[in-house]
Amino acid sequence: MGLFSRLGDIINSNLNAMLDSAENPEKIARLIIQEMEDTLVEVRTAAARAMADKKEMEREIAHFTATRDDWAAKAELAIDKGREDLARGALIAKQKCETEIERRHHAMKTAEEAFDRRQEDLTKLQAKLDEAKAKHRALVMRREAAEQRIRMRSQMYDGRADEAIIRYNQLERKVDEMEAYADTIRGREPSLEQEFAELEQNESIEKELAALKARKGKAPAKKSEG
Structure with missing residues (x-):
C-alpha cells in the first residue's frame, strides 16, 4: 500500500x-x-x-x-x-x-x-x-x-589542532634548547674536584715560594687579617 x-x-x-x-x-x-x-x-x-x-x-x-x-x-x-x-x-x-x-x-x-x-x-x-x-x-x-x-x-x-600541535612542538624544541644551553653553562663552571686541585696547586706554589725566599734570606709575607 x-x-x-x-x-x-x-x-x-x-x-x-x-x-x-x-x-x-x-x-x-x-x-x-x-x-x-x-x-x-x-x-x-x-x-x-x-x-x-x-x-x-x-x-x-x-x-x-x-x-x-x-x-x-x-x-x-x-x-x-x-x-x-x-x-x-x-x-x-x-x-x-x-x-x-x-x-x-x-x-x-x-x-x-x-x-x-x-x-x-x-x-x-x-x-x-x-x-x-x-x-x-x-x-x-x-x-x-x-x-x-x-x-x-x-x-x-x-x-x-594542527596549529596547537605545531606550537607544542615549537615549545618543546625551545625547552630542549634552553636545557641544552643550561647544560653548556654548567659545563663551563669548575667542578668540585677541579676547585680542590687548584687549592692544592696554589698551596704547593706558596710553599715553594716560601722556601725560595728563605734561601734568599727574606721572610715570607704575612697575610693581612680581616
Missing part, C-alpha cells in the same frame, strides 16, 4: 504536516514524488482512455446517423412505390438507429465528463507534484548546507 490510498488523498494532502512528522523527511519526500508520478501516469492514461471513448462514440453516432437517414429515405421510397410494408420495416430500422444514436450520445457525454474530471485531476496533481518537488529540493539544499557547515567546522577544528 502506498502513502496515498486515493487520488483525493494526494490532492488534499498536507505535505508540510507529513514531512514535519517524518523521521527522514527527504526520504518521505522522494516516496511522495514517486507515488505522485505513478498516479499522474495512471490519470493521464484514464484521460486518454476517456478521450478515445468519446471519439469512438462520435464515430458510431455518425455511422448510425447515416444509417438512420438511409432508412428514412428508403421509407419514403417505399411509400412512393406503394409498399407500405417495406416503409413500415424501414421506419422500424430507422427507430433502432435513433435509439443507438441516443445511447451513443449518452455514452459520449459520460466520456466527456470523465475526460474533464481527469484533466482537472491532472492539473491539481501536477500542482501538488510541483509542490512536493520544490519541498524535496529545499530539503536537499538544507541537508547539503548542513553537511557543508559540518565539513567547514571540521576543517577549522582540524586546522586548530
